[in-house]
Amino acid sequence: MSTDILKVDQLSMRFGGIKALSDVSFSVRRGSITALIGPNGAGKTTVFNCLTGFYKATEGRIVLHAKGRETDIGQVLGEAFQPRDFLNPVQFVSRLYFKMFGGSHQVNRAGMARTFQNIRLFKEMTVLENLLVAMHMQMNRNMMSGLLNTPGFQQSETNGLEKAWYWLDVVNLAEHANRLAGELPYGQQRRLEIARAMCTGPDLVCLDEPAAGLNPNETVELSAMIRQLRDDFGVTVLLIEHDMGMVMNISDHIVVLDHGEVIASGKPAAIRDDPHVIGAYLGTDEEDMLEAAV
Numbered sequence: 001m002s003t004d005i006l007k008v009d010q011l012s013m014r015f016g017g018i019k020a021l022s023d024v025s026f027s028v029r030r031g032s033i034t035a036l037i038g039p040n041g042a043g044k045t046t047v048f049n050c051l052t053g054f055y056k057a058t059e060g061r062i063v064l065h066a067k068g069r070e071t072d073i074g075q076v077l078g079e080a081f082q083p084r085d086f087l088n089p090v091q092f093v094s095r096l097y098f099k100m101f102g103g104s105h106q107v108n109r110a111g112m113a114r115t116f117q118n119i120r121l122f123k124e125m126t127v128l129e130n131l132l133v134a135m136h137m138q139m140n141r142n143m144m145s146g147l148l149n150t151p152g153f154q155q156s157e158t159n160g161l162e163k164a165w166y167w168l169d170v171v172n173l174a175e176h177a178n179r180l181a182g183e184l185p186y187g188q189q190r191r192l193e194i195a196r197a198m199c200t201g202p203d204l205v206c207l208d209e210p211a212a213g214l215n216p217n218e219t220v221e222l223s224a225m226i227r228q229l230r231d232d233f234g235v236t237v238l239l240i241e242h243d244m245g246m247v248m249n250i251s252d253h254i255v256v257l258d259h260g261e262v263i264a265s266g267k268p269a270a271i272r273d274d275p276h277v278i279g280a281y282l283g284t285d286e287e288d289m290l291e292a293a294v
């Protein structure tokens with residue numbers, strides 16, 4: 001298996017006349033915490049949306065090496081037929097399958113999960129139910145098994161519940177299991193989103209601004225939790241974050257975007273002193289944050 005869990009090659013994304021991403025290339029090393037940073041509007045969330053299948057990239061290739069196999073993200077989202085497919089039946093059937101059944105759920109099955117900048121929990125469901133929904137695809141969904149309540153069906157439910165309680169313990173939310181998700185304070189909702197992503201069993205988890213809206217103590221706790229994902233659970237973390245102190249503190253590697261292009265990538269110490277990065281942040285409110293992290 002490749003040492004890189006994710007390879008992004010010359011990714012471009014256009015929205016009508018706006019080119020949000022231009023030839024973005026970077027890799028994420030397996031077992032690392034990698035941060036994607038940049039000023040507002042640099043294209044970070046667009047990269048996440050392309051990686052996780054919420055957008056189909058206009059150009060470029062994204063390859064995930066997870067769950068012991070290589071997945072071409074563009075392919076599992078359903079690509080247009082090519083003339084050569086009609087000469088290659090296997091390729092034709094594969095293309096047809098992903099045209100019919102492809103989508104972001106296939107990216108999740110391939111081993112990548114995400115959280116959102118604006119928290120997207122099922123607010124009218126309990127904390128525990130939010131996690132059970134995330135595991136729906138892994139559980140026994142056979143209608144007859146459900147009607148007859150077979151031992152296999154019961155075992156599947158037990159496994160799902162055990163996994164949900166396990167992750168609630170990890171993110172320190174077990175005592176809130178039966179509360180409605182929408183009633184939780186903001187910091188706990190962020191942790192619940194991470195637990196929900198982890199319940200799908202990803203090798204790579206993409207966290208979109210996990211520290212947004214958290215107080216300094218909660219940010220410290222969150223940093224410890226992200227390190228725990230890497231160190232204790234062997235999960236690779238890719239995160240977008242504006243809190244430069246946190247980014248410099250926990251990242252093994254940083255990729256910097258500006259105006260939809262990668263302007264730097266490297267270790268935190270090198271990024272902090274990079275004149276292109278300092279230039280990109282000049283004139284933005286985040287310049288102060290970058291200075292604070294020095």
Ligand SMILES: Nc1ncnc2c1ncn2[C@@H]1O[C@H](COP(=O)(O)OP(=O)(O)OP(=O)(O)O)[C@@H](O)[C@H]1O
Pocket residue numbers: 015018020038039040041042043044045046047
């Ligand atoms: N669905 C969309 N339709 C049109 N333009 C979009 C869409 N999504 C993003 N953009 C544009 O793409 C550019 C990059 O936006 P994006 O949200 O990826 O930046 P960002 O780096 O995540 O910003 P922030 O740090 O503020 O969240 C912006 O100009 C934005 O307006």
